[in-house]
Amino acid sequence: MRKQLLLFLFFCAGFVRSYAEEGVLRISTDATDLILRVASNGRLYQSYLGPRLLNESDMQHFPAFSRGGSGSRIAEQGWETYPASGMEDYFEPALGIIHQDGNMTTLLKYVSSETRKIDENVSETSIILRDDVYPIEVKLYYRTFKKENIIKTWTEIRHQEKKPVTLFRYASAMLYFESPHYYLTEFSGDWAKEVVMNAQELLFGKKVLDTKLGSRAAMHTSPFFQLGFGQPIAENQGNVLLGTLGWTGNFRFTFEVDNEGNLRIISGINPYASPYELKPGEIFKTPEFIFTLSEKGRGEASRNFHDWARRYQVKDGEKDRLTLLNNWESTGFHFNEERLLDLMQEAKQLGVDLFLLDDGWFGNRYPRNHDKAGLGDWEPMRDKLPNGIGALIKGAEKAGVKFGIWIEPEMVNPKSDLFEKHPDWVIHQPNRETYYFRNQLVLDMSNPKVQDYVYGVVDKLMTAHPEIAFFKWDCNSPITNIYSPYLKEKQSQLYIDHVRGIYKVLERIQVKYPHLPMMLCSGGGGRCDYEALKYFTEFWPSDNTDPVERIFIQWGFSQFFPANTLCAHVTSWGKQPLKFRTDVAMMGKLGFDISMADRSAAEQAFCREAVANFKRLKPVILGGDLFRLVSPYETEHAALVYVAKDKKKAVLYAYNIHPRFGEKLFPVRLQGLDPALQYRVEEINLMPEQKSKFSENGNVFSGDYLMKIGLAVFTTQPTTSRMIEITAE
Structure with missing residues (x-):
């Protein structure tokens, strides 16, 4: 048995090595694959970004890249992982450099890559690219969080020219997608009306979300977005990307649909009024672009971010909070x-x-x-x-x-x-x-x-x-x-x-x-x-x-x-x-x-x-899974539920904003519960001596019933609300 195990591990190691020798880089979470590939011209291209492939051998079927000539549509038209300005790419570049001799072209080729395991859940891949004419080096980083299905990516730029060079583009990341349609949700607003959600379809050309405020940078535009593929973004279905930039100053997201209907997304610091003089040996590190992909709508993607943020990003994210x-x-x-x-x-x-x-x-x-x-x-x-x-x-x-x-x-x-x-x-x-x-x-x-x-x-x-x-x-x-x-x-x-x-x-x-x-x-x-x-x-x-x-x-x-x-x-x-x-x-x-x-x-x-x-209820509200059930953008009501990780406790919120007189009210179907468990539902947060008018108060229902039939928690009384505590028996 031990001998068979050793042979199996040896075979797996050889299998992975064979792909590395072919120049294929697989950057994965439990649910997502980002696959990069080195072409015979020495340049690095994005082959795939989407749901995780079950069979690694399927990567051999990806289209071949340019052999150095002009026959590859992908190579010619911008699927390069980190394209620089001045060469044959006709669209917005990730990198722009004015060299000490005034030349504005840069061409990056693959040199090497390394993947290290930070812990059982987190891995980091670094990829070195260099220009073979100018001593410019770019290092791409991809950190993956397997369970949370989050990928964090950033870039380091350095050079060894004799004098400083000027950076006029310095993206954190560039990602590519192919889809019949692209639907963007942006978050805009102003003081006292933050994060207004607006959706639109992206068509040919560029859509830019940016800020030039320096500090208080997100006053008009928030540093995050959602992107739906093939259909408008929904809460619980469809392919969705959620992306955000970790930067407290000017940021810019550029969404560019090209002449063939492909989409590239460029994220990073806004280069507005910010050419940067980079000294020899100095490292320019970009902010982190953080994203997740979901096949089950924005709700799952949000929960990915919540779990990752509490565990890895927010200060003391898994500790208590003070009222x-x-x-x-x-x-x-x-x-x-x-x-x-x-x-x-x-x-x-x-x-x-x-x-x-x-x-x-x-x-x-x-x-x-x-x-x-x-x-x-x-x-x-x-x-x-x-x-x-x-x-x-x-x-x-x-x-x-x-x-x-x-x-x-x-x-x-x-x-x-x-x-x-x-x-x-x-x-x-x-x-x-x-x-x-x-x-x-x-x-x-x-x-x-x-x-x-x-x-x-x-x-x-x-x-x-x-x-x-x-x-x-x-x-x-x-x-x-x-x-x-x-x-x-x-x-x-x-x-x-x-x-x-x-x-x-x-x-x-x-x-x-x-x-x-x-x-x-x-x-x-x-x-x-x-x-x-x-x-x-x-x-x-x-x-x-x-x-x-x-x-x-x-x-x-x-x-x-x-x-x-x-x-x-x-x-x-x-x-x-x-x-x-x-x-x-x-x-x-x-x-x-x-x-x-x-x-x-x-x-x-x-x-x-x-x-x-x-x-x-803090452990459930602040540390549980959020399911947004009824959107205030679609009705005159809103409902959401927080569910404990063990599914034994939940808190349901129901808000009546400005309902119409005599409107038909529908039960709210819950999500995230265990269908096999029995749950008691009880209204809480009542005024003293106020009796609950919630008709199902105190009853016991199966999780299956609550998720398929639901609870009648809405009323037609304006600016009223209910909080329902849900406890497994």
Whole structure:
């Protein structure tokens, strides 16, 4: 038996080696194959990207590539894995270089490849390409996550020319597809109306999604997309690609349908105003493009992303999250120590874990009593907080809650000590009238001194007050007045070096405070990318907390991000019933911005019960599988369910937005349950003394029944909701 096993392993090793000798590279997850192939002309081409092939031997049937002549349609028309500009490719290139002699052509040929196993689930393939005329080397990386069906890809560019070269294109990845039709879903919007989902068919030519804002880069366009092949994207059927870029600055996705109906997708940093001077030996590393393919619609693809993000990408992605009470809606800028201490007592009575002090606590010479002054001067305001942050921390401890604090360390008001002392630390034009967005300017994060300062904002607070348990890190302004006093003659590198500077600061914070929870905020959802989320436990999807609007916003973000990253607060924005507002906020990581002192006794009791329910069900809501059941984009209702990994517990949400009078209501069929198990269904989050009108409340159904017949959870009452706890008997 042992001899047979050794012969089998030897045969398998030889089989794999034979394909490597033929120049075939197979990059795989459990569900997807990306197959690259070296042609006899020495160049690397994409042969296949799609569902995983059951038989490796089938790869021999892929079409042959050019033998160096002009007979190959594929080789001539752009199926090259990482094509450069200036050669025979007629379409948008992945790489563009101006060599030191002024030549703008680059031709990359395959040199070698290596695959290493990081663990049982994760592998990484690196491929070296070189130009045989100029000393240019490109290294392509593909990291696969087998179970989650995620592929992450990025590129490193270097050279050994005697003088610097200029990069004017530097894509993270280029992928190709053949299909009769391509359907794109993009996510656009603005402040308070983030991630609006719009679908369109891609026809001949180019469709570009990009941003040029520098920071708060996702204010108008989100750094992710969905692509359907052959038919419009559906939740539970059809071939779908979900892709996103891990980059907190300017990004660009280019979708180009060529003259024969083939599609190429180019992803990466937006090269707008950003030619990059690359020195000999320096490595230019692109952001990571992260994607998944699904044969069962966008729902499965979303769950792929959620599982991968919690396990591998988001800071402490599989750990607990803190519920909180924020003071902002209760006080705005107008508070004092006594008022904050009262709110901490309210936080304790509410049952949340943490009190979060928002904007307005700092600045003395230029006090932060409005948004026109104080940014940059991170010292407690004596008028408001005569005993400093320490007194607030002691007050929180006395109340039995943790303490968190708001900062916006990348920004500065002109009315601040920081700006007066260091005007050269600020991105602004030296010879033009300054334009102010929200009365502030952006600090130049390409400058190492500024990086030290921004790191010091967190480090000084944590050194003085190690009890601080949470930071809300805001970024309210895009970059305007684009000029760096630090970079001087290298202005075209500002957009890139600025973002890299932010990452250097965040990395330092991560190293010193590895498990410090931090919320990523940017005037709402202006920052929502997976590179930033390596350093943040969660993000703020929108300043718009009207529950009707939040259903759409949270629905959009749920396409890519798990519930434990989405901060959702109960506020006074919108006058809908408190239960409706709370049920919507419980779709994500629950928080409150309202004062309990302003609520009736019944409302206070309801909020306490809702917090207790959320804490009890957190493992399911924040760590379970999400199934979106009824879309608010298609009806005047919405429904979704979180199902525990063991399928023994689920939480169903049903929202009535603006239903029509007398409309016919249909049962909601669940997904993700075990058809063989029996489940008890019970409505929760009811107002005190309110009896459930859910006709099936308390009944027991099989999982098969719940998924095939469903539950009658909708009503025709506007802005009402139900939460149903589903428990296996």
